Amino acid sequence: MTRTAVHVAEEEARRQEEFIREIRELPQRPQTYHVVTYGCQMNAHDSEKIAGMLEEMGLREAPQREEADFVLFNTCCVRENAERRALGNVTWLKEVRKTHPNLMIAVCGCMIQEPGMAEKVLKQYKFIDLAFGTANLHQFPELMYTALNSDRSVVQVAQDDVIAEGLPMRRLRQDAAYLTIMYGCDNFCSFCIVPYVRGRERSRQPEDILQEAEALRDSGVKEIMLLGQNVNSYGKGLEHPMSFAELLKRLDEMGIPRIRFMTSHPKDLSDELIETMAGSPHILPQFHLPVQSGNDEILKRMNRHYTREQYLDRVRKLRQAVPGIGLSTDIIVGFPGETEAQFEDTMSLVREVKYDGAFTFIYSPRVGTRAASMADQVPEEVSSRRIQQLIALQDEIQKETLQRFVGQEEQVLVEGLSRRSQEAVSGKGRHAVSITLPGSMADIGQIVPCRIIGIKNNTLVAERIERNG
Numbered sequence: 165m166t167r168t169a170v171h172v173a174e175e176e177a178r179r180q181e182e183f184i185r186e187i188r189e190l191p192q193r194p195q196t197y198h199v200v201t202y203g204c205q206m207n208a209h210d211s212e213k214i215a216g217m218l219e220e221m222g223l224r225e226a227p228q229r230e231e232a233d234f235v236l237f238n239t240c241c242v243r244e245n246a247e248r249r250a251l252g253n254v255t256w257l258k259e260v261r262k263t264h265p266n267l268m269i270a271v272c273g274c275m276i277q278e279p280g281m282a283e284k285v286l287k288q289y290k291f292i293d294l295a296f297g298t299a300n301l302h303q304f305p306e307l308m309y310t311a312l313n314s315d316r317s318v319v320q321v322a323q324d325d326v327i328a329e330g331l332p333m334r335r336l337r338q339d340a341a342y343l344t345i346m347y348g349c350d351n352f353c354s355f356c357i358v359p360y361v362r363g364r365e366r367s368r369q370p371e372d373i374l375q376e377a378e379a380l381r382d383s384g385v386k387e388i389m390l391l392g393q394n395v396n397s398y399g400k401g402l403e404h405p406m407s408f409a410e411l412l413k414r415l416d417e418m419g420i421p422r423i424r425f426m427t428s429h430p431k432d433l434s435d436e437l438i439e440t441m442a443g444s445p446h447i448l449p450q451f452h453l454p455v456q457s458g459n460d461e462i463l464k465r466m467n468r469h470y471t472r473e474q475y476l477d478r479v480r481k482l483r484q485a486v487p488g489i490g491l492s493t494d495i496i497v498g499f500p501g502e503t504e505a506q507f508e509d510t511m512s513l514v515r516e517v518k519y520d521g522a523f524t525f526i527y528s529p530r531v532g533t534r535a536a537s538m539a540d541q542v543p544e545e546v547s548s549r550r551i552q553q554l555i556a557l558q559d560e561i562q563k564e565t566l567q568r569f570v571g572q573e574e575q576v577l578v579e580g581l582s583r584r585s586q587e588a589v590s591g592k593g594r595h596a597v598s599i600t601l602p603g604s605m606a607d608i609g610q611i612v613p614c615r616i617i618g619i620k621n622n623t624l625v626a627e628r629i630e631r632n633g
């Protein structure tokens with residue numbers, strides 16, 4: 165049976181617009197805001213929506229949180245230390261309120277959606293004015309209005325089965341944009357809390373996605389990043405199903421210069437998707453394919469539904485179809501019960517695949533997940549030693565894999581001035597590798613052709629190619 169996500173109706177959107185107008189007229193409303201974002205791109209994109217709504221309410225962004233009248237923490241709960249850091253910063257703000265009595269403190273995001281967290285906020289963090297979960301994002305104007313008219317904390321956590329369309333947005337960049345295509349996850353990897361806090365998988369209607377993409381293209385956006393916890397299973401449960409590959413084809417036809425996506429689950433990476441990538445001029449030759457472990461037994465206990473060999477088969481297919489493709493991954497070390505030999509399997513897989521980049525993590529038990537109650541939790545010092553070994557290996561490999569770009573032409577979407585020099589700029593090439601090249605502020609947001617001439621600190625160094633005529 166397919167579940168139908170609750171599509172936030174136009175009527176509801178109008179109701180929220182009403183609250184935005186009311187807040188704009190309130191004499192006691194905050195004048196400035198600052199949003200602090202933790203975690204993944206989904207959270208960064210949610211923060212863009214929140215900032216958009218705050219600006220519609222008449223607030224202006226304050227560059228520092230200490231200067232703002234309204235501070236919102238958009239939290240992550242994937243790892244325990246992200247959660248601890250967020251709560252530490254929220255508590256620190258309580259001190260700021262001593263000199264800024266009208267300061268409003270709000271918390272949202274995955275952490276609030278965790279079981280029991282809303283109650284904890286009400287009891288232990290009474291100074292928080294407003295807290296809401298990821299499923300309540302579209303109700304933010306209403307909740308903000310209620311909080312502004314109340315002396316007590318306003319806390320709202322709904323079931324996460326909502327797809328909200330048409331929210332105002334304040335995009336962080338004009339040249340590149342996030343575009344969410346689906347929400348939630350059905351995979352229940354045994355270490356992951358996402359399905360519990362972001363809810364079950366639900367896809368946006370293709371026409372809503374295409375319309376948003378069209379508007380982005382027309383506004384001059386050069387790169388879109390399609391977002392979802394598992395974009396490869398896009399389309400499940402839609403009335404008229406559409407595969408992720410089909411959606412990509414439709415987006416490719418629009419002529420947006422660069423299309424990227426994340427995150428992908430190896431078990432759902434279809435041949436159709438690989439072929440679509442191979443035939444597209446706009447889908448970038450790069451793939452983020454989390455492996456998590458190189459050992460079959462660990463993969464099974466992680467509930468990943470693929471073996472090492474099946475994963476390697478996907479990598480081979482990708483490399484055959486898209487020669488030179490940039491590959492990156494996520495890896496967890498110290499999963500419960502991971503032996504030295506099983507960790508060595510991960511090391512050997514990394515040696516075999518030769519990734520261009522890897523996000524490496526020490527396993528972090530999350531209450532409510534299956535892995536948290538597994539026996540044989542790996543001691544901290546063992547996990548720390550393993551991650552150091554893995555980072556050192558990946559570093560070495562990266563130096564080697566980056567060599568293939570030297571002498572090649574690339575196209576960089578310039579993100580900003582280089583941190584090391586005012587006469588250089590940096591950005592990402594088509595393979596998602598960072599590139600530094602000579603340039604100035606005028607290049608920011610432009611796609612600049614260049615030739616790679618070297619490697620410095622795992623970053624490619626390039627010279628510009630001046631094209632005549």
Ligand code: SF4
Binds near residue numbers: 352356357
């Ligand atoms: S695929 Fe697994 S790791 Fe990724 S969000 Fe879903 S449950 Fe978490």
